[in-house]
Amino acid sequence: MNEYDSELVAGLLEKEDYQRTEQAEEAQLILLNTCSVREHAEDKVHARLNNLKVMKKRNADVKIGVLGCMAQNLKEDLLKSKPFVDIILGPDSYRKLPDLLAQPVESIENIVDTKLSRMEVYDDLFPARREGINAWISIMRGCDKFCTFCIVPFTRGRERSRSIESILEEVQRVRDDGFKEVTLLGQNVNSFLHDGHRFPELLQEVAKIEGIERIRYTSPHPQDFDDDLIAIHVQNPKVCNHIHFPLQAGSDSVLARMNRTYTKQHFVDLAHRMREQIPGLSISTDMIVGFPGETEADFQETIAVMNQVKFDTAFTFKYSPRPGTKAADFEDSVPEDMKQKRLEQMIRLQKEHTLYRNRALIGNTLEVLVEKDSKKSEKQHQGRTRSNKIVIFDKAGEQPGDFVNVEIVDAQGITLFGRIVA
Numbered sequence: 001m002n003e004y005d006s007e008l009v010a011g012l013l014e015k016e017d018y019q020r021t022e023q024a025e026e027a028q029l030i031l032l033n034t035c036s037v038r039e040h041a042e043d044k045v046h047a048r049l050n051n052l053k054v055m056k057k058r059n060a061d062v063k064i065g066v067l068g069c070m071a072q073n074l075k076e077d078l079l080k081s082k083p084f085v086d087i088i089l090g091p092d093s094y095r096k097l098p099d100l101l102a103q104p105v106e107s108i109e110n111i112v113d114t115k116l117s118r119m120e121v122y123d124d125l126f127p128a129r130r131e132g133i134n135a136w137i138s139i140m141r142g143c144d145k146f147c148t149f150c151i152v153p154f155t156r157g158r159e160r161s162r163s164i165e166s167i168l169e170e171v172q173r174v175r176d177d178g179f180k181e182v183t184l185l186g187q188n189v190n191s192f193l194h195d196g197h198r199f200p201e202l203l204q205e206v207a208k209i210e211g212i213e214r215i216r217y218t219s220p221h222p223q224d225f226d227d228d229l230i231a232i233h234v235q236n237p238k239v240c241n242h243i244h245f246p247l248q249a250g251s252d253s254v255l256a257r258m259n260r261t262y263t264k265q266h267f268v269d270l271a272h273r274m275r276e277q278i279p280g281l282s283i284s285t286d287m288i289v290g291f292p293g294e295t296e297a298d299f300q301e302t303i304a305v306m307n308q309v310k311f312d313t314a315f316t317f318k319y320s321p322r323p324g325t326k327a328a329d330f331e332d333s334v335p336e337d338m339k340q341k342r343l344e345q346m347i348r349l350q351k352e353h354t355l356y357r358n359r360a361l362i363g364n365t366l367e368v369l370v371e372k373d374s375k376k377s378e379k380q381h382q383g384r385t386r387s388n389k390i391v392i393f394d395k396a397g398e399q400p401g402d403f404v405n406v407e408i409v410d411a412q413g414i415t416l417f418g419r420i421v422a
Ligand code: SF4
Pocket: 143, 144, 145, 146, 147, 150, 151, 152, 153, 187, 188, 221
């Protein structure tokens, strides 16, 4: 979402005749688009701002801005601890940027705007995109779920969706710019609702656009996932056979304290129905260990769900309290060494499952979209299957953006290795 928002802001500034530079030293304006979802992300921004302070000392004319969730969440702290920051704008205030830049900065009120909106979806603004394979397209903003560990509802405000017409216009634009793949984005992407039109309908309409070959979306919430959405995957192969399906925890009591609004059985049943019905489906997930009050028995329940679903990949995190969230006030915190032990056990198990899923693909021929050179050798390409698996294979004259059929010959970690077949 932040990548998309950065492209949106770049688009807004390009309309005002700003030009992008690759060298920070050449810039007259430097904007950091920030994330508050984990402490680590915030620490990185603080470190980056400390570097920019040095730059500002050398060149007092450079304007420095903080955008996004940290601007929303930590504006008081930023104003106090980083007085050299000129502009602080929350995620619903980007439209103000050109006007602010045109004004002399006279007072703090001139440069801070973090008002959240119930309407803003940037329907009429189009991002300035750089990379030519996958285009991110925001379809809804905000979140009404209020998971107790998450700061997003406070930094990004209430759920609101774009119109289908404006989304389709943007998809057509990116198709005309040569993109083959789109990823529809939202904090709760499958709770999309505009004028009575739901998410499965939107997917159906996007799939009608010729030239767009792959459609992905992230992140859905299990509570809003239903059989209509599974059916869209089955009926329309353009809607990729990969679903990011965030479990977070596999114990009902932890799920209830997290306010995730589903039970583990609901989750497992849905995952089984998805796998039964969608050919070659891969499922990725997000997991949190060490949520306040998580007992060893709770953790073992989570492990049991992982063993049942056998996710293809998982993003695993140790819980860390985010100030301002409900869970930050919960007691019974899990000791740090216990969190670490559980995290390591979870990672070991997930590695086994990833290998199990990926080895099952050896001998299959899969359609791969060529993305870029492989990190290890310029003689090899890196591409992606519809099921979102990374594949490395020798080059044979194809270009990024081409589709090739690749026979999978090996699997190591999260990566598949293959050779092009006719
Ligand atoms: S669904 Fe929960 S985790 Fe996801 S953005 Fe909303 S509050 Fe945060």
